[in-house]
Amino acid sequence: MPLQKPIVCVLGCGTMGVAIISEESAKKVKGVFGDKVTVLCGANLAAVREADVVLLCTKPQVAKHVLTEDGIYDALQNKLLISILAGLTIDQIKAWVPASTKIIRAMPNTPCMIRQGMTVLSCPSNVEEDEKAFAYWVFATLGRTKFLDEKHLDTVTGLSGSGPAFACVVLEALADGGVMMGLPRQAALELAAQALKGTAEMVLMTGLHPAAIKDSVTTPAGCTIAGLLTMEDGKIRSTLARAVEEAAKVASTLGKSQKK
Ligand SMILES: NC(=O)C1=CN([C@@H]2O[C@H](COP(=O)(O)OP(=O)(O)OC[C@H]3O[C@@H](n4cnc5c(N)ncnc54)[C@H](OP(=O)(O)O)[C@@H]3O)[C@@H](O)[C@H]2O)C=CC1
Numbered sequence: 529m530p531l532q533k534p535i536v537c538v539l540g541c542g543t544m545g546v547a548i549i550s551e552e553s554a555k556k557v558k559g560v561f562g563d564k565v566t567v568l569c570g571a572n573l574a575a576v577r578e579a580d581v582v583l584l585c586t587k588p589q590v591a592k593h594v595l596t597e598d599g600i601y602d603a604l605q606n607k608l609l610i611s612i613l614a615g616l617t618i619d620q621i622k623a624w625v626p627a628s629t630k631i632i633r634a635m636p637n638t639p640c641m642i643r644q645g646m647t648v649l650s651c652p653s654n655v656e657e658d659e660k661a662f663a664y665w666v667f668a669t670l671g672r673t674k675f676l677d678e679k680h681l682d683t684v685t686g687l688s689g690s691g692p693a694f695a696c697v698v699l700e701a702l703a704d705g706g707v708m709m710g711l712p713r714q715a716a717l718e719l720a721a722q723a724l725k726g727t728a729e730m731v732l733m734t735g736l737h738p739a740a741i742k743d744s745v746t747t748p749a750g751c752t753i754a755g756l757l758t759m760e761d762g763k764i765r766s767t768l769a770r771a772v773e774e775a776a777k778v779a780s781t782l783g784k785s786q787k788k
């Protein structure tokens with residue numbers, strides 16, 4: 529497969545398809561991928577026929593419908609299929625595509641829109657190194673990318689896939705606290721977002737444990753410990769951890785109900 533300059537087609541140009549490939553049009557795609565990828569827009573079958581690599585970005589519930597459309601099976605022969613669908617396993621996809629189709633499962637997240645994404649890739653052993661390298665390159669263009677065993681993908685979905693939504697609830701709540709104490713809304717949001725971003729960068733850049741950073745903020749008899757104890761009273765740790773657990777559990781069910 530000519531992975532040096534593959535033709536990539538995206539099936540499902542919703543929030544994530546567009547986040548991965550472009551903001552809204554093939555013109556913008558060139559800004560994201562340079563001249564290395566050509567994007568075809570149009571009917572699924574025509575696009576898959578022309579493509580070397582198919583990025584599947586529909587909802588999980590319509591995957592079977594899309595992959596078993598007339599002609600798609602033959603069009604997928606010898607191609608690389610990268611699925612970002614939550615809860616849909618490589619084995620499930622294998623049942624609908626030719627044996628010669630290589631499948632990579634990816635779980636990106638919405639900050640891919642601004643190249644600050646987190647993507648986890650899982651590859652079965654029959655995927656060639658250059659195919660793995662291509663998938664890595666695509667998602668590394670859009671943020672941090674790593675490989676993990678497929679058994680972790682539902683948990684990844686509940687953590688980094690859904691995580692931006694959870695982070696936004698935390699961010700909004702922190703800003704609300706500032707507003708409650710008289711800060712203008714816009715300033716409160718900026719302060720909350722930068723505090724979260726800066727702290728997350730500290731963890732990623734220094735490798736420091738979050739507890740060590742928390743302790744360094746917490747002056748004895750100061751104000752931070754007062755806020756921390758209030759958070760602990762509200763069971764914020766188990767609430768957030770359970771949110772990830774619940775999202776991961778639901779993710780594992782999403783590939784199960786397939787639209788005919
Ligand atoms: N949103 C997120 O943060 C993340 C989502 N994902 C996964 O990405 C996938 C897409 O999610 P998201 O982008 O949020 O969902 P969207 O609903 O925004 O996008 C799905 C897209 O698929 C299109 N579509 C529906 N049927 C077909 C079809 N038969 N052929 C081609 N395209 C079709 C829809 O078009 P129309 O609207 O016209 O029906 C829509 O544009 C999901 O599987 C999800 O699990 C993974 C990581 C993060």
Ligand SMILES: O=C(O)[C@@H]1CCC=N1
Pocket residue numbers: 614685689690
């Ligand atoms: O909510 C969802 O199902 C998708 C998967 C991860 C983020 N959004």
